[in-house]
Amino acid sequence: MGEYFAGAVTDYADGDRKVIDCGEFEVGVFRVGDEFFAWHNRCAHRAGPVCQGRIMKRVIEPVSDDRTTRTLEYDATETNIVCPWHGYEFSIRTGYHQASSRFRLRKAEFTIREGEIYVRT
Ligand code: FES
Numbered sequence: 001m002g003e004y005f006a007g008a009v010t011d012y013a014d015g016d017r018k019v020i021d022c023g024e025f026e027v028g029v030f031r032v033g034d035e036f037f038a039w040h041n042r043c044a045h046r047a048g049p050v051c052q053g054r055i056m057k058r059v060i061e062p063v064s065d066d067r068t069t070r071t072l073e074y075d076a077t078e079t080n081i082v083c084p085w086h087g088y089e090f091s092i093r094t095g096y097h098q099a100s101s102r103f104r105l106r107k108a109e110f111t112i113r114e115g116e117i118y119v120r121t
Helices: none
Strands: 003-008 017-021 026-032 035-040 054-060 073-082 089-091 109-113 116-120
Touching (some): 003 026, 026 116, 035 109
Antiparallel strands (some): 017 026, 026 035, 054 073, 073 089, 109 116
16 A cells, blocks of 8 residues: 655645646645545546546526526536546535436545545555
């Protein structure tokens, strides 16, 4: 079992990410609020470099009382990573695709020790 240094906790502002080379694979480490998450940099769709995609709040389309939609809004409670290959959006918290639980990112193990983050293999 190996460990790969992913930086100090203080290196990450809210919304930051680093993609770490772990030998045979890469792992994306993300900070959302005061929490950290780590996912393999391999999209659940067609293995694209998902962790290098755009980070953005989830886009929602509110339905009015008359059952029409007129605008798009951001869901401030949910942060997504958007795969750069085909645009699939995954929750950084859960790894699930926003529209289908069939697609989920592979979780990576990590530990925080004395203010430093280590990805474990
Ligand atoms: S490979 Fe990621 S959306 Fe297709």
